[in-house]
Amino acid sequence: MKTIGIFYASLNKTTVGIVDELEFFLKKDDFKTFNVKNGVKEIENFENLILVTPTYGVGEAHAAWMNNLKKLEDIDFTGKVVGLVGLGNQFAFGESFCGGIRHIYNIIKKKGAKVVGFTSIDGYHFEETEIIEDGKFIGLALDEENQASLTPKRIENWIVDIKKEFK
Numbered sequence: 116m117k118t119i120g121i122f123y124a125s126l127n128k129t130t131v132g133i134v135d136e137l138e139f140f141l142k143k144d145d146f147k148t149f150n151v152k153n154g155v156k157e158i159e160n161f162e163n164l165i166l167v168t169p170t171y172g173v174g175e176a177h178a179a180w181m182n183n184l185k186k187l188e189d190i191d192f193t194g195k196v197v198g199l200v201g202l203g204n205q206f207a208f209g210e211s212f213c214g215g216i217r218h219i220y221n222i223i224k225k226k227g228a229k230v231v232g233f234t235s236i237d238g239y240h241f242e243e244t245e246i247i248e249d250g251k252f253i254g255l256a257l258d259e260e261n262q263a264s265l266t267p268k269r270i271e272n273w274i275v276d277i278k279k280e281f282k
């Protein structure tokens with residue numbers, strides 16, 4: 116399998132812990148990890164990608180992602196396989212649960228990405244979210260504030276799924 120590029124942003128470090136867990140389940144594979152506060156240009160160098168963002172504002176991605184959406188539009192995602200990971204809080208922000216990944220999804224999809232790793236909404240208790248297509252989340256939705264105990268298994272299953280799609 117080709118090297119995986121993991122790109123993330125984080126304000127309060129919860130996402131940093133999630134990236135550590137992703138890396139743990141990828142320890143037999145090659146990956147490189149980047150903080151999006153340093154930009155998104157390196158995305159061009161990978162065909163296998165995992166893009167990770169917590170949700171802020173009301174259903175927005177982390178500011179580093181939001182500030183780089185225009186640059187993301189300049190990247191050709193044709194031939195790239197992408198898994199999205201969103202963090203959120205389904206009870207405190209139940210009307211915009213994990214909405215951050217929607218902003219990234221819309222752009223990379225338009226630019227030709229193959230987005231993989233859609234997941235079941237079973238077991239979550241949000242009121243509304245923008246991240247459902249065909250009855251599934253458009254990526255992996257994680258809630259460290261309310262369902263942290265479910266996270267390791269969710270990540271493990273998701274990694275198995277997306278690795279089947281990676282190049």
Ligand SMILES: Cc1cc2nc3c(=O)[nH]c(=O)nc-3n(C[C@H](O)[C@H](O)[C@H](O)COP(=O)(O)O)c2cc1C
Nearest residue numbers: 125126127128129130169170174203204208212213
């Ligand atoms: C001001 C604020 C706004 C938030 N808005 C949302 C939201 O709209 N939807 C959601 O699901 N979670 C929301 N969250 C929850 C965060 O996404 C969640 O706590 C996440 O784990 C933070 O990740 P980080 O520690 O890596 O920054 C919000 C949190 C804060 C503090």
